[in-house]
Amino acid sequence: xxxxxxxxxxxxxxxxxxxxxxxxxxxxxxxxxxxxxxxxxxxxxxxxxxxxxxxxxxxxxxxxxxxxxxxxxxxxxxxxxxxxxxxxxxxxxxxxxxxxxxxxxxxxxxxxxxxxxxxxxxxxxxxxxxxxxxxxxxxxxxxxxxxxxxxxxxxxxxxxxxxxxxxxxxxxxxxxxxxxxxxxxxxxxxxxxxxxxxxxxxxxxxxxxxxxxxxxxxxxxxxxxxxxxxxxxxxxxxxxxxxxxxxxxxxxxxxxxxxxxxxxxxxxxxxxxxxxxxxxxxxxxxxxxxxxxxxxxxxxxx
Numbered sequence: 628x629x630x631x632x633x634x635x636x637x638x639x640x641x642x643x644x645x646x647x648x649x650x651x652x653x654x655x656x657x658x659x660x661x662x663x664x665x666x667x668x669x670x671x672x673x674x675x676x677x678x679x680x681x682x683x684x685x686x687x688x689x690x691x692x693x694x695x696x697x698x699x700x701x702x703x704x705x706x707x708x709x710x711x712x713x714x715x716x717x718x719x720x721x722x723x724x725x726x727x728x729x730x731x732x733x734x735x736x737x738x739x740x741x742x743x744x745x746x747x748x749x750x751x752x753x754x755x756x757x758x759x760x761x762x763x764x765x766x767x768x769x770x771x772x773x774x775x776x777x778x779x780x781x782x783x784x785x786x787x788x789x790x791x792x793x794x795x796x797x798x799x800x801x802x803x804x805x806x807x808x809x810x811x812x813x814x815x816x817x818x819x820x821x822x823x824x825x826x827x828x829x830x831x832x833x834x835x836x837x838x839x840x841x842x843x844x845x846x847x848x849x850x851x852x853x854x855x856x857x858x859x860x861x862x863x864x865x866x867x868x869x870x871x872x873x874x875x876x877x878x879x880x881x882x883x884x885x886x887x888x889x890x891x892x893x894x895x896x897x898x899x900x901x902x903x904x905x906x907x908x909x910x911x912x913x914x915x916x917x918x919x920x921x922x923x924x925x926x927x928x929x
Contacts, residue, residue, distance in 0.1 A: 628654070628684060628906045628907055629907070630674065630906075630907040632673060632674045633674070633864075633907050633908065633925055634925065635907065635908050635925045635926060635927055636924060636925070636926050636927075637926065637927050637928075637929045638910075638926045638927075638928060638929065639928065639929050640854070640899070640910070640928050641852075642829065642847050642848065642849050642852050642853065642854055643694075643828070643829045643848075643849030643852075644694040644695065644696070644828070644829070645692040645693065645694050645699075645829065645847060646692070646693040646694070647690070647691075647692060647847075647854060647928060648690070648691040648692075648693055648741045648928070649688055649689075649690060649691075649737075649901075649909045649928050650688065650689040650690060650691050650700070650704075650734060650737040650738060650741070651686055651687075651688050651732040651737055652686075652687045652688065652689055652703070652704025652705060652706075652732060652733055652734045652737065652763060653686075653687055653704060653705060653727065653728065653731055653732055653733060654684050654685065654686055654687075654726075654728070654731060654906060655684075655685050655687060655705060655725045655726055655727045655759065656678065656680075656682030656683065656684060656685060656725060656726030657682060657683065657685050657725065658680075658681055658682055658683075659671060659672065659675060659677040659681050659682065659683040660681065660874065661873065661874040661875060662675070662683060662685075662862075662863075662873055662874070662875075663675075663865075663871060663872075663873070663874075664871075664872045664873055664874040664876070664879070665872075666870075666871055671865065671871075674865050675863070675865060678726075680726075682726055684906045685759075685862075685863075685904045685906060686902075686903070686904055686905060686906040687704035687705045687759050687760075687762075687903070687904070688704070688901075688902070688903050688904070688905075688909070689701060689702045689703055689704050689734060689737070689763070689903075690702070690856055690901060691737075691738065691741055691743065692830070692847065693741065693743065696828075697749045697750060697827065697828075698743050698747050698748050698749050698750075699748075699749065699750045699751075699752065699827065699830070700738075700748050700750070700751045700752070700776070700779075701751075701752045701754070701845055701856050702752070702753060702754055702760045702761070702856075702858065702903060703734055703751065703753070703760070703761060703762060703763030703764045703775065704733075704734050704759065704760075704762055704763045705725075705727055705758060705759050705762040705763065706734070706758075706762030706763035706764070706765070706766065706775075706806070707729060707733055707734075707763075707766075708766060708767050709721055709722045709727070711767035712762075712765070712766075712767055712772065712805050713803060713805060734763040734775070745775055745776050745777065746776070746777055746778055747778075748776040748778065748779045749778070749779055749780070750779055750780055750781075750782065750827060751764065751776055751779050751780070751781045751782070752781075752782045752826075752830075752832070752843070752845055753781060753782065753783045753843075754842050754843055754844070754845065754856070754858030754859070754903075755783070755784070755787045755791075755838075755839050755841065755842040755843070755858065755859070756783060756787055756788065756790075756791040756802055756806060756807050757798075757801040757802065757839065757859070758801055758802070758803055758806060759801075759904075760858065760859075760903070761806040761807060762803075762806055763775055764781065764806055764807065764810060765805060765806055765807075765809045765810065771809075772805055772808075772809040773809055773813065774809060774810055774813050774815050779815065780815055780817055781810050781815050781816045781817065782816075782817050782819055782826065782832075782843075783807070783816060783817075783818060783819065783841075783843075784818070784819050784820070784821075784832075784834065784841035784842070784843050785818045785819065785820045785841065786820075786836075786840045786841030787839065787840060787841030787842060787843075788807065788816075788818055788841075789840075789841075790802070790839060790840045790841065791804075791807060792804075797877065798839060798877070801875075819832065819843070821834060822834050829847055829848060829849055830845065830846070830847050831845075831846045832844065832845055832846070833846065833889065835857075835858075835860050835882070835885045835889070836877075836878060836881055836885075837860070837876055837877070837878045837879065837880075837881040837882025837883070837884075837885050837886075838858075838859040838860065838873070838875070838876045838877065838882060839859070839877055840877070842858055842859060842860070843858075844856065844857055844858060844860055844889060845858075848898075852898070853893075853896060853898035853899070854898060854899050854900075854901055854910070855889060855890075855893050855898055855899070855900050855901065856901045856903070857889065857900060857901065857902075857903075858903055859873070859875075859876075859903070859904075860882070860885060860886065860889060861886065861890070861900060861902065862902065862903060862904040862905070863902050863904050863905035863907075864900075864902055864905050864907070864908055864911050864922050864925055865905075867890070867900070867911070867913055867920050867921065867922050868919055868920060868921070869883050869886050869887060869890075869918075869919050869920065870883065870919075886920075890913060890920050891915075893913060894913045894914050894915050894920060895915075897912065898912075899911065899912055899926070900912075900913055907925070908925035908926060908927060909926060909927050909928045910925075910926050910928060911923065911924060911925045911926065912924050912926075
């Protein structure tokens with residue numbers, strides 16, 4: 628999508644052996660007020676114009692790291708087949724509420740465009756199990772819910788799995804067993820307990836608890852170049868500013884501290900930030916602006 632408020636350049640990105648390939652899985656809509664919390668509408672609507680129901684467009688963008696040895700997917704978007712996956716009543720209601728359409732890009736379409744089949748995926752890192760991040764982890768196949776990637780190992784944090792299994796009232800509408808129970812039953816879900824250095828070559832995960840318990844932030848680096856996949860730590864490029872938080876965030880003050888902790892090195896080392904939910908760009912470089920941060924340049928990855 629184009630946005631006249633932003634100038635967006637095109638670039639190619641490779642980090643070590645990994646070709647970095649965005650996987651758009653489809654546009655959906657969330658309430659603009661919820662997405663920007665205490666930020667007044669008169670400010671956020673300048674760059675994120677809402678529809679007649681006050682919903683702003685959101686991408687559910689996964690990431691493919693393609694190398695000779697591994698094919699790694701980070702997050703899986705909303706997924707499709709809502710009627711089968713969530714049941715007749717919830718499926719249609721769910722899709723309508725979040726303005727989800729079966730038209731346009733999907734996880735499998737984007738993978739096919741990258742020349743990779745679901746069977747070739749070796750690893751799936753799930754930042755957390757909210758439906759817009761883990762919805763594509765499973766699919767309805769052969770009459771039952773199964774892992775979308777039959778030969779992959781999936782990774783999630785222990786505390787996030789515990790939260791998803793027994794969600795609090797605030798997050799109950801965001802966690803669905805259909806997105807992770809089939810992974811447990813198939814024995815393909817590896818549960819991590821805390822930050823992990825070198826989970827895979829050049830890939831580490833750190834922990835963020837501001838948005839939800841046990842979200843894992845993914846760092847990809849070859850020692851020189853780097854990319855931070857922040858999930859809902861920084862869902863869009865508009866959220867780079869420290870106090871611009873979502874109403875969905877469970878612990879706003881914790882999240883602000885985490886943004887300072889994780890975005891500082893990104894700005895100082897010249898890394899890029901990957902945005903899972905920004906419909907107007909894939910990544911950006913950022914810079915310090917006093918005690919805060921600002922977008923330096925936005926990019927689409929070609």
